[in-house]
Amino acid sequence: MSAPPKVLIVDDEALMGLIYQKHLEKAGYQLLTAGTAEQGLAMIQNDKPALIILDVILPAIDGLAALRKLKADEQTKTIPVIIITAATSQEHYATLREAMTCGAAAFLTKPFGPDKLVSEIKRLALIAC
Numbered sequence: 142m143s144a145p146p147k148v149l150i151v152d153d154e155a156l157m158g159l160i161y162q163k164h165l166e167k168a169g170y171q172l173l174t175a176g177t178a179e180q181g182l183a184m185i186q187n188d189k190p191a192l193i194i195l196d197v198i199l200p201a202i203d204g205l206a207a208l209r210k211l212k213a214d215e216q217t218k219t220i221p222v223i224i225i226t227a228a229t230s231q232e233h234y235a236t237l238r239e240a241m242t243c244g245a246a247a248f249l250t251k252p253f254g255p256d257k258l259v260s261e262i263k264r265l266a267l268i269a270c
Contacts, residue, residue, distance in 0.1 A: 146191035148262060149173040151181035151207070152225070153199050164255035170262065178202035182210065185217055192262055197226040197236055205239055212244035221246035221265040225253075 148170045150158050158174035165172045173188055175181035178199050185193065193211070197204040204224060211217045224240040226233075227250070237248050247261050 145169050145171045147171045148192050149190040150194045151175045152196040168259045178207035193222045208243045223247045225249045227251040
């Protein structure tokens with residue numbers, strides 16, 4: 142029996158991972174969490190997640206800068222990345238456009254329910270295969 146696919150959530154709100162953990166595990170995924178882009182980038186190298194959920198607003202390195210690093214690296218450029226943000230409506234379009242230009246596979250605006258997140262992960266897992 143193979144290990145469940147790993148999903149990494151990079152979000153400085155620790156509660157985010159706790160909220161979604163049981164839903165992701167029930168759907169057959171193993172959840173990894175990181176509170177900063179630096180932690181997330183290090184975990185990606187060691188843990189090789191199948192998918193990354195990346196918040197835009199993070200301390201030090203923001204999520205869009207981390208996304209650009211991931212997509213520029215031969216070892217990580219094919220990992221699907223879901224960008225999440227709580228951006229206001231004025232910021233939303235610009236953030237969405239930049240995320241998609243940088244290579245994000247999907248974009249979700251907080252708050253969103255666990256079912257929405259799981260359905261996006263499943264959709265991207267099918268695309269990645």
